[in-house]
Amino acid sequence: MSYAVIYDGNCNLCVSFVRLLSKFDRGRLFGYVPMQDEENLQQLNVTPADCEMGMILIDLTEPTHRWQGSDAAEEIVRLLPLGKAFVGAYRAMSPLKNLGDSVYIQVRDTRYELFGKRDRTYYTAYPFGCAVKKTDRNEP
Numbered sequence: 001m002s003y004a005v006i007y008d009g010n011c012n013l014c015v016s017f018v019r020l021l022s023k024f025d026r027g028r029l030f031g032y033v034p035m036q037d038e039e040n041l042q043q044l045n046v047t048p049a050d051c052e053m054g055m056i057l058i059d060l061t062e063p064t065h066r067w068q069g070s071d072a073a074e075e076i077v078r079l080l081p082l083g084k085a086f087v088g089a090y091r092a093m094s095p096l097k098n099l100g101d102s103v104y105i106q107v108r109d110t111r112y113e114l115f116g117k118r119d120r121t122y123y124t125a126y127p128f129g130c131a132v133k134k135t136d137r138n139e140p
Helices: 012-025 038-043 070-079 083-092 094-115
Strands: 003-007 030-034 056-059 066-068
Touching: 003 012, 003 070, 012 030, 012 094, 056 070, 066 070, 070 083, 070 094, 083 094
Parallel strands: 003 030
Antiparallel strands: 003 056, 056 066
């Protein structure tokens, strides 16, 4: 895996996105860290305040390369097969990009009200690092 995706493991929308992504990627490109996993967040030099700003994508080969919020979601899609053309066109249309950024912020700030909150943190079968015990994982 080359990237770490930091997501809200208590958010139903975030978990659905990670489940879909991990179904297609199967840990080849992405490893996943819920925002509630303080141990792995420390390893990645990510603070709880960073997590408040939304999903984070970290390039593990160059950890200073980070994307957050809607930029992280776009970069994830760009890295997928056929994603480069789609995201390039989307980013080139600045009104659409601006709308997407605004919608992301609104959803981020109301995600529990809109999509619900899980009663326990979701861990994927493709975690970043080895801190997640098999008994703590939720299989996709």
